[in-house]
Amino acid sequence: MAKRFMSIWFRHLATDWFTLRQPQLRNTAFVLSAPSHGRMMVTATNALAEKQGIHSGMVLADARAIIHGLQVLDDKPELIDRLLKRIAEWCIRFTPFAASDAPAGIILDCTGCAHLWGGEEPYLNNIVNRLKARGYHVRAAIADTIGTAWAIARYGKQACIIHPGQGTEALLSLPPAALRLEAETLERLHKLGLRQINDFIGMPRPALRRRFGGDMITRLNQALALEEEMIQPVQPIEPYQERLPCMEPIVTAAGIETGLQRLLEALCQRLLKEQKGIRLACLKCYRTDGKIEQLQIATSHPSHNVKHLFKLFEIKLPGIEPDPGIELFVLEGLKVEDHFPSQQKLWEARCGLDDIHLSELIDRLAVKAGSHAIIRFLPDEHYLPERSIKQASSLQEQKTTEWKPDKPRPMQLLAIPEIIEVTAPVPDYPPMLFRYQGKLHKIIKADGPERIEQEWWIQEGKRRDYYAVEDEEGHRYWLFRSGHHDEKKTYKWFIHGFFA
Amino acid sequence: MFFNGYPCSYFMESTKAHIIAQLQKDILPLQGFKPVAGHTGFDGGLGLIKHAFPNASFPLGAIHEFFCNGTEDVSASAGFISGILSSIMRSGGVSLWISSSRMIFPPALKSFGLEPDKIIFIFLQTEKEILWAVEEALKCPGIAAVIAQTPEISFTASRRLQLAVEQSRVTGFIIRNNPKNLSTACVTRWKITPLPTLAEDNLPGIGFPRWNIELLRVRNGSPGHWQLEWAAGRFRNIYKSASLQKEQQRKTG
Numbered sequence: 001m002a003k004r005f006m007s008i009w010f011r012h013l014a015t016d017w018f019t020l021r022q023p024q025l026r027n028t029a030f031v032l033s034a035p036s037h038g039r040m041m042v043t044a045t046n047a048l049a050e051k052q053g054i055h056s057g058m059v060l061a062d063a064r065a066i067i068h069g070l071q072v073l074d075d076k077p078e079l080i081d082r083l084l085k086r087i088a089e090w091c092i093r094f095t096p097f098a099a100s101d102a103p104a105g106i107i108l109d110c111t112g113c114a115h116l117w118g119g120e121e122p123y124l125n126n127i128v129n130r131l132k133a134r135g136y137h138v139r140a141a142i143a144d145t146i147g148t149a150w151a152i153a154r155y156g157k158q159a160c161i162i163h164p165g166q167g168t169e170a171l172l173s174l175p176p177a178a179l180r181l182e183a184e185t186l187e188r189l190h191k192l193g194l195r196q197i198n199d200f201i202g203m204p205r206p207a208l209r210r211r212f213g214g215d216m217i218t219r220l221n222q223a224l225a226l227e228e229e230m231i232q233p234v235q236p237i238e239p240y241q242e243r244l245p246c247m248e249p250i251v252t253a254a255g256i257e258t259g260l261q262r263l264l265e266a267l268c269q270r271l272l273k274e275q276k277g278i279r280l281a282c283l284k285c286y287r288t289d290g291k292i293e294q295l296q297i298a299t300s301h302p303s304h305n306v307k308h309l310f311k312l313f314e315i316k317l318p319g320i321e322p323d324p325g326i327e328l329f330v331l332e333g334l335k336v337e338d339h340f341p342s343q344q345k346l347w348e349a350r351c352g353l354d355d356i357h358l359s360e361l362i363d364r365l366a367v368k369a370g371s372h373a374i375i376r377f378l379p380d381e382h383y384l385p386e387r388s389i390k391q392a393s394s395l396q397e398q399k400t401t402e403w404k405p406d407k408p409r410p411m412q413l414l415a416i417p418e419i420i421e422v423t424a425p426v427p428d429y430p431p432m433l434f435r436y437q438g439k440l441h442k443i444i445k446a447d448g449p450e451r452i453e454q455e456w457w458i459q460e461g462k463r464r465d466y467y468a469v470e471d472e473e474g475h476r477y478w479l480f481r482s483g484h485h486d487e488k489k490t491y492k493w494f495i496h497g498f499f500a
Numbered sequence: 501m502f503f504n505g506y507p508c509s510y511f512m513e514s515t516k517a518h519i520i521a522q523l524q525k526d527i528l529p530l531q532g533f534k535p536v537a538g539h540t541g542f543d544g545g546l547g548l549i550k551h552a553f554p555n556a557s558f559p560l561g562a563i564h565e566f567f568c569n570g571t572e573d574v575s576a577s578a579g580f581i582s583g584i585l586s587s588i589m590r591s592g593g594v595s596l597w598i599s600s601s602r603m604i605f606p607p608a609l610k611s612f613g614l615e616p617d618k619i620i621f622i623f624l625q626t627e628k629e630i631l632w633a634v635e636e637a638l639k640c641p642g643i644a645a646v647i648a649q650t651p652e653i654s655f656t657a658s659r660r661l662q663l664a665v666e667q668s669r670v671t672g673f674i675i676r677n678n679p680k681n682l683s684t685a686c687v688t689r690w691k692i693t694p695l696p697t698l699a700e701d702n703l704p705g706i707g708f709p710r711w712n713i714e715l716l717r718v719r720n721g722s723p724g725h726w727q728l729e730w731a732a733g734r735f736r737n738i739y740k741s742a743s744l745q746k747e748q749q750r751k752t753g
Contacts, residue, residue, distance in 0.1 A: 357641055357643075361640040365636065365637075369633065374622050376620050389606055389607065403607055403615075405610040411575040412575050446706070473694075473696075475694050500580070500608065500730075
């Protein structure tokens with residue numbers, strides 16, 4: 001998925017914060033000041049003061065000369081950093097990756113998040129409006145790269161959303177300062193008359209590097225998505241991953257097992273602390289020749305039991321080919337769920353379907369045979385025998401309807417009923433004789449018919465008249481006639497099951 | 501020689517019998533017949549048949565094999581096992597049914613007193629896979645019983661299964677259709693064949709499922725054969741009524 005980033009710019013972050021605290025400041029021009037090199041400097045201005053020509057970095061005495069009776073407040077060191085961190089944490093409701101971008105911004109990695117708000121425009125408006133309602137002056141932009149979003153948020157004049165692939169065009173008309181360059185570089189560019197990014201973007205890179213330094217190239221590349229830029233999320237998302245590099249390439253089964261054991265122990269210790277359990281895990285073995293051997297296991301219950309997980313991997317371990325040797329093991333929990341220790345009844349040796357031993361056994365069988373081979377049946381509301389059961393999706397799924405033991409049902413049911421030859425003299429009567437797999441069965445006793453009609457909401461096949469019959473040896477079968485008993489003999493007889 | 505007025509030979513006789521009985525009791529656990537806690541005198545719902553077993557209790561935590569000749573016998577064995585299983589699973593628990601064919605029809609288990617949704621079916625292709633799965637399942641202490649459908653099982657494999665259940669106390673049932681290998685380490689060997697049913701009061705139609713139960717082999721017990729039917733949620737011995745019926749037939753015929 002193509003990356004999308006959002007940059008939010010707080011124009012007067014510090015003064016906005018003071019205004020929030022002291023609402024009477026709203027309609028007065030004021031600045032924050034701090035001592036620097038033996039004189040008082042302006043460190044932040046509010047919108048009213050800025051309108052009258054005061055900007056941060058000015059000497060306070062000059063500012064006072066411009067506005068008579070300028071209100072001056074003491075700046076709080078580290079205020080900005082704390083504020084940005086708090087706002088970034090608040091932004092986690094919009095994306096898991098929110099980072100503070102000092103001195104006056106927030107960066108959100110909104111890849112794959114915007115559709116939840118109905119698109120990028122409502123997403124951006126939602127965030128901006130909420131911040132504005134709080135009392136902050138903000139501008140925001142969404143673009144393919146952090147650099148472009150940053151530039152558009154601060155220097156962009158048109159739309160705030162740069163559609164994928166149009167980042168470069170949007171940058172062309174912006175001043176070089178939009179590239180997050182250092183003051184010296186900006187000054188040099190200014191001196192050379194390069195007022196727009198358009199003026200120098202086409203210049204050969206070695207020439208630019210020689211004149212303006214490597215940093216400029218990096219920033220340019222980052223804005224143009226030629227170089228990847230990392231952000232430091234406020235709440236780092238640590239993957240459930242453990243690594244084990246090996247001093248010597250490992251080729252033996254014993255070595256692989258030891259490696260796996262160590263990784264599992266480390267991972268499970270962390271899971272135990274966080275009350276989590278693995279549902280899906282992957283072991284990657286990086287071979288010295290660059291190939292990667294992979295194993296994947298799944299569990300039916302979240303588990304942080306080293307022994308159990310090791311057993312699951314152990315079944316698959318022979319599939320690993322360590323040919324030239326393995327230099328790095330990486331174990332990752334791909335799907336991790338909450339796992340709270342449950343109390344088990346001491347006095348009940350068997351706990352039914354919730355038993356932890358059972359679910360571990362099922363996991364082991366599933367690893368070897370595949371989860372499709374393990375089936376639990378639940379009753380379903382259908383009359384046709386083959387439809388009267390359905391597969392349960394999990395060990396915990398409860399039946400929604402009761403098993404109905406009132407009608408005779410055979411112990412074994414043929415998946416596909418087999419055609420038999422019968423002798424049935426009277427219509428709607430059980431047959432006298434039938435031949436199945438070359439053997440003639442003489443029917444002594446019979447029960448039936450039990451008519452099962454096609455279900456009107458499915459309408460498949462013909463109606464069936466089932467008979468339970470017993471032959472002279474005492475063997476009991478379940479036969480049925482498909483269709484009406486008529487002169488043209490359109491009906492057929494089938495054997496469908498074997499009674500106990 | 502006299503002791504307390506009794507001849508010594510009297511003591512010797514009684515103590516000898518006592519010692520032998522005690523020794524037999526001591527040997528049983530060594531052979532793997534450990535009584536399962538809370539299940540002493542458990543008969544599996546089989547009534548008088550329990551006297552054929554060591555300690556007069558149905559061997560739980562053991563492997564039982566069932567010989568079958570054709571699909572009809574498999575059905576009968578499955579029915580008989582379900583009947584025993586219903587009394588094993590009355591105290592809760594889950595059973596595993598491991599087979600290669602998808603023939604068993606769960607709703608029928610309900611009429612033998614089982615909750616079909618408490619049975620987990622495992623369908624595997626090869627005999628090797630089935631034996632591996634059975635052994636894994638039998639090692640697991642959390643389940644009530646394991647039913648396996650596989651025609652062949654070697655002596656070594658059956659020994660492995662027996663060792664597994666001696667640890668876990670899980671009961672294993674193996675249904676073998678058309679078996680070739682006859683030497684196994686299973687504790688019992690059964691052959692269940694269907695018998696003609698008899699509807700009550702000579703009504704037309706089919707009566708309760710009725711089987712001829714042959715206990716071909718039982719370690720430390722006495723083999724025998726019986727006729728049972730499954731009626732009203734339990735086994736019913738029909739030996740007498742069957743003989744009566746024969747007599748009646750003789751009289752009338």
